[in-house]
Amino acid sequence: MAYFDAASGLPLHPVARQALVASLDEGWADPARLYREGRRARMLLDAAREAAAEAVGCRADEVVFTPSGTAAVHSGIAGALAGRRRVGDHLVVSAVEHSSVLHAGEVHRAGGGSVTEVPVDRQGAVAPSGYAGALRPDTALACLQSANHEVGTVQPVAEVAEVCRAAGVPLLVDAAQSLGWGPVPGDWSLLTAGAHKWGGPAGVGLLVVRKGVRFAPQGPVDERESGRAPGFENIPAIVAAVAALRAVRAEAAEEAARLRELTDRIRERVPRLVPDVEVVGDPERRLPGIVTFSCLYVDGETVLHELDRAGFSVSSGSSCTSSTLMPSHVLKAMGVLSEGNVRVSLPPGTADEDVERFLSVLPGVVGEVREKLGAPAPAAAAVQEDVLVVDALGRRCPVPVIELAKVIDRVPVGGLVRVLADDEAARLDIPAWCEMRGQEYVGEEPAEQGTAYLVRRVG
Amino acid sequence: MAYFDAASGLPLHPVARQALVASLDEGWADPARLYREGRRARMLLDAAREAAAEAVGCRADEVVFTPSGTAAVHSGIAGALAGRRRVGDHLVVSAVEHSSVLHAGEVHRAGGGSVTEVPVDRQGAVAPSGYAGALRPDTALACLQSANHEVGTVQPVAEVAEVCRAAGVPLLVDAAQSLGWGPVPGDWSLLTAGAHKWGGPAGVGLLVVRKGVRFAPQGPVDERESGRAPGFENIPAIVAAVAALRAVRAEAAEEAARLRELTDRIRERVPRLVPDVEVVGDPERRLPGIVTFSCLYVDGETVLHELDRAGFSVSSGSSCTSSTLMPSHVLKAMGVLSEGNVRVSLPPGTADEDVERFLSVLPGVVGEVREKLGAPAPAAAAVQEDVLVVDALGRRCPVPVIELAKVIDRVPVGGLVRVLADDEAARLDIPAWCEMRGQEYVGEEPAEQGTAYLVRRVG
Numbered sequence: 001m002a003y004f005d006a007a008s009g010l011p012l013h014p015v016a017r018q019a020l021v022a023s024l025d026e027g028w029a030d031p032a033r034l035y036r037e038g039r040r041a042r043m044l045l046d047a048a049r050e051a052a053a054e055a056v057g058c059r060a061d062e063v064v065f066t067p068s069g070t071a072a073v074h075s076g077i078a079g080a081l082a083g084r085r086r087v088g089d090h091l092v093v094s095a096v097e098h099s100s101v102l103h104a105g106e107v108h109r110a111g112g113g114s115v116t117e118v119p120v121d122r123q124g125a126v127a128p129s130g131y132a133g134a135l136r137p138d139t140a141l142a143c144l145q146s147a148n149h150e151v152g153t154v155q156p157v158a159e160v161a162e163v164c165r166a167a168g169v170p171l172l173v174d175a176a177q178s179l180g181w182g183p184v185p186g187d188w189s190l191l192t193a194g195a196h197k198w199g200g201p202a203g204v205g206l207l208v209v210r211k212g213v214r215f216a217p218q219g220p221v222d223e224r225e226s227g228r229a230p231g232f233e234n235i236p237a238i239v240a241a242v243a244a245l246r247a248v249r250a251e252a253a254e255e256a257a258r259l260r261e262l263t264d265r266i267r268e269r270v271p272r273l274v275p276d277v278e279v280v281g282d283p284e285r286r287l288p289g290i291v292t293f294s295c296l297y298v299d300g301e302t303v304l305h306e307l308d309r310a311g312f313s314v315s316s317g318s319s320c321t322s323s324t325l326m327p328s329h330v331l332k333a334m335g336v337l338s339e340g341n342v343r344v345s346l347p348p349g350t351a352d353e354d355v356e357r358f359l360s361v362l363p364g365v366v367g368e369v370r371e372k373l374g375a376p377a378p379a380a381a382a383v384q385e386d387v388l389v390v391d392a393l394g395r396r397c398p399v400p401v402i403e404l405a406k407v408i409d410r411v412p413v414g415g416l417v418r419v420l421a422d423d424e425a426a427r428l429d430i431p432a433w434c435e436m437r438g439q440e441y442v443g444e445e446p447a448e449q450g451t452a453y454l455v456r457r458v459g
Numbered sequence: 460m461a462y463f464d465a466a467s468g469l470p471l472h473p474v475a476r477q478a479l480v481a482s483l484d485e486g487w488a489d490p491a492r493l494y495r496e497g498r499r500a501r502m503l504l505d506a507a508r509e510a511a512a513e514a515v516g517c518r519a520d521e522v523v524f525t526p527s528g529t530a531a532v533h534s535g536i537a538g539a540l541a542g543r544r545r546v547g548d549h550l551v552v553s554a555v556e557h558s559s560v561l562h563a564g565e566v567h568r569a570g571g572g573s574v575t576e577v578p579v580d581r582q583g584a585v586a587p588s589g590y591a592g593a594l595r596p597d598t599a600l601a602c603l604q605s606a607n608h609e610v611g612t613v614q615p616v617a618e619v620a621e622v623c624r625a626a627g628v629p630l631l632v633d634a635a636q637s638l639g640w641g642p643v644p645g646d647w648s649l650l651t652a653g654a655h656k657w658g659g660p661a662g663v664g665l666l667v668v669r670k671g672v673r674f675a676p677q678g679p680v681d682e683r684e685s686g687r688a689p690g691f692e693n694i695p696a697i698v699a700a701v702a703a704l705r706a707v708r709a710e711a712a713e714e715a716a717r718l719r720e721l722t723d724r725i726r727e728r729v730p731r732l733v734p735d736v737e738v739v740g741d742p743e744r745r746l747p748g749i750v751t752f753s754c755l756y757v758d759g760e761t762v763l764h765e766l767d768r769a770g771f772s773v774s775s776g777s778s779c780t781s782s783t784l785m786p787s788h789v790l791k792a793m794g795v796l797s798e799g800n801v802r803v804s805l806p807p808g809t810a811d812e813d814v815e816r817f818l819s820v821l822p823g824v825v826g827e828v829r830e831k832l833g834a835p836a837p838a839a840a841a842v843q844e845d846v847l848v849v850d851a852l853g854r855r856c857p858v859p860v861i862e863l864a865k866v867i868d869r870v871p872v873g874g875l876v877r878v879l880a881d882d883e884a885a886r887l888d889i890p891a892w893c894e895m896r897g898q899e900y901v902g903e904e905p906a907e908q909g910t911a912y913l914v915r916r917v918g
Binding site: 001003005008009010011012017020021024025028029030033034035036037038067068069070071074100103104106107194196201202203205219220221222230231232233234235236237301304305308312313314315 | 460462464467468469470471476479480483484487488489492493494495496497526527528529530533558559562563565566653655660661662664678679680681689690691692693694695696760763764767771772773774
């Protein structure tokens with residue numbers, strides 16, 4: 001059994017487990033009370049706050065413990081926007097933020113605010129100039145993740161923070177994926193993270209608001225956590241979360257080097273072992289443990305299921321696994337293939353053998369899924385004037401691309417294939433297939449049913 | 460050492476501790492994932508939801524786990540109000556709700572909604588007719604606690620639910636103080652609670668929304684917990700919380716009888732042991748473990764401190780301990796003395812000897828505090844026409860009442876004492892003193908500085 005989905009969450013670090021169990025006896029009482037049980041709880045909370053601040057690189061009174069990373073993001077964005085309401089109601093985010101950030105943006109938009117999404121390159125990275133161009137006199141807040149949760153690409157946070165600082169706009173950094181590896185560089189204003197990503201327990205998030213940042217907490221008043229996180233403090237979990245952060249930080253340099261070697265191996269070997277694969281994300285500026293690739297002619301859910309049967313727990317940003325049937329917004333923003341997407345995120349301590357076994361199992365799994373999916377009867381294809389028409393209406397990803405690939409050789413070089421499809425993923429995957437295959441993607445046009453995607457055979 | 464502040468929170472129940480530790484290994488993964496670790500986590504979560512539903516007396520799909528009782532109240536009120544926005548924006552609450560309910564009401568009012576507070580009687584109970592009178596055609600939601608957190612009075616929830624049901628208004632019941640003792644009776648629509656009040660860990664709240672209740676979750680979209688509680692589920696804590704609930708319920712009947720006998724003892728003996736004490740809250744319809752009394756001529760903070768030194772951890776709703784220097788809104792709404800307020804809330808398993816020791820220590824503690832406070836130089840008193848004026852400007856509670864008590868015998872029967880005070884607590888405590896002492900409270904009027912309170916000597 002190998003758990004390769006560290007980016008979703010880690011099992012409790014042994015040090016955190018010890019800290020949690022130990023502080024159940026000392027940290028259960030209300031830290032706002034003046035009696036001895038309350039004072040003991042307060043001491044644990046204060047010590048945890050000091051240690052968290054040290055790990056983040058900030059002052060203890062800038063740290064607020066929230067019930068989750070998601071809660072930290074929601075409260076942080078709402079509070080920072082409200083704090084600068086007089087400046088304006090413009091929010092800047094990258095196109096590849098975690099859904100918690102994008103959903104907070106949707107609420108802001110629904111409330112009358114405006115949101116600009118800064119695009120990313122094909123590696124998933126923003127450019128500092130993208131933020132410089134997006135900032136306006138009425139920008140209240142900018143948000144940028146420290147590293148991407150789906151493809152591992154590290155963002156130029158320090159440079160973007162500089163751009164924001166020059167414009168007088170606070171920058172909120174979602175450090176969920178990177179805080180366990182080290183402090184976030186640069187002159188950011190707010191920071192969020194969730195402990196279960198670094199081996200702490202669920203139920204603990206971090207919201208850091210630098211002194212001098214205007215912040216107006218939203219929602220009902222509550223005296224806890226400087227009025228920034230309502231509800232009784234979960235002190236044993238907070239103590240455990242901070243203990244885990246210190247423990248993973250102590251192991252970070254060594255573990256990063258080890259995991260980077262393993263993910264390098266996957267990056268290099270998967271394309272050699274499995275045909276028609278695109279490894280996505282920045283090959284250099286990336287998190288040590290994440291590697292993501294997309295496999296043509298495969299649906300992500302089936303691959304995940306087959307890998308689970310083979311003993312590997314991985315995740316997917318593929319359109320075919322999402323409950324909303326939309327391709328991952330991250331892969332879409334990068335303009336890369338979303339079909340048959342697999343994210344491998346290795347937890348600290350991953351054994352060399354497990355990665356080798358994964359590499360030995362993967363080609364067979366992908367091959368079998370392709371064989372199954374290749375089996376359906378070819379879609380109706382008819383030459384209409386100079387154009388070969390493929391009717392994939394009502395067929396789900398990855399069928400439209402499979403059908404396209406089957407017929408491309410049946411038109412002459414320079415000829416056109418017109419793929420009729422109504423699955424939203426086709427919009428992303430047909431152009432991505434063209435780029436991978438060196439064919440020309442001509443464009444799309446509305447059809448009587450669904451959309452027609454035009455592809456010209458180049459070679 | 461005796462911890463007598465169960466109403467603030469309990470140490471982790473041994474059964475919960477065991478469940479927590481056991482589920483750390485099985486319940487850390489993302490329950491939304493399809494691989495085996497995710498499926499195991501989902502199974503634990505589903506089983507916990509079933510068990511919670513059974514304890515509440517509802518369907519499993521009506522139960523949402525939130526990060527705290529406070530979060531449950533905030534989300535529950537916001538979602539229920541939004542769900543019935545078309546009906547109107549009127550909210551009804553009792554005057555003695557927990558601050559989390561009242562603060563949610565403040566946010567609603569700040570957003571343009573209207574709020575009606577239903578008054579309580581001198582025992583702290585609402586009347587169903589009070590709710591009947593407060594409901595309007597534009598009432599979106601009514602809220603009522605199952606029992607009061609400061610004085611233990613049990614509210615007529617079933618009767619109020621009937622009144623609400625007849626008017627077509629959903630009733631949200633804050634069951635924080637009572638859920639460990641048993642299900643909430645009656646045909647309520649929403650229910651909230653927090654696990655650390657019944658011996659579960661911090662970090663877990665319950666929000667129950669009955670099928671058919673219109674509910675529109677507020678804040679950014681999140682797929683977890685039916686979209687009603689954002690953030691990664693804290694499964695080990697949820698499992699522990701539900702285990703604790705089942706455990707305390709199994710012991711509830713026996714433990715309630717035992718604790719009721721102990722609090723009866725305190726209710727009866729404190730007034731005999733300590734002069735000038737008012738025991739507050741309903742003597743019959745009350746929670747088993749809570750007893751609250753107020754001591755004239757004493758400040759709550761000093762009593763708490765002295766009791767802590769004597770080994771007793773208790774709480775106070777006295778004006779003198781609150782950071783805002785306002786008397787407890789509960790005692791104020793009841794119209795009882797807030798001065799020198801002490802809340803004793805016994806945890807399950809409280810030993811008889813500890814209560815006896817408390818009763819033996821209390822008279823000395825109160826006596827000493829009174830002696831210290833009686834020592835300050837008498838305030839300037841001068842007969843001005845027929846009125847004796849006491850200048851207590853700048854003096855904090857309980858000094859104005861102490862000075863009033865010192866001079867009342869210096870005016871003839873029928874004569875007036877005019878107490879000048881600028882401490883907000885005097886507004887509550889001078890009338891309460893008059894009621895306790897059988898003197899006539901004439902009323903208040905603005906003075907050159909602060910407020911003048913007029914008291915006529917009756918006997």
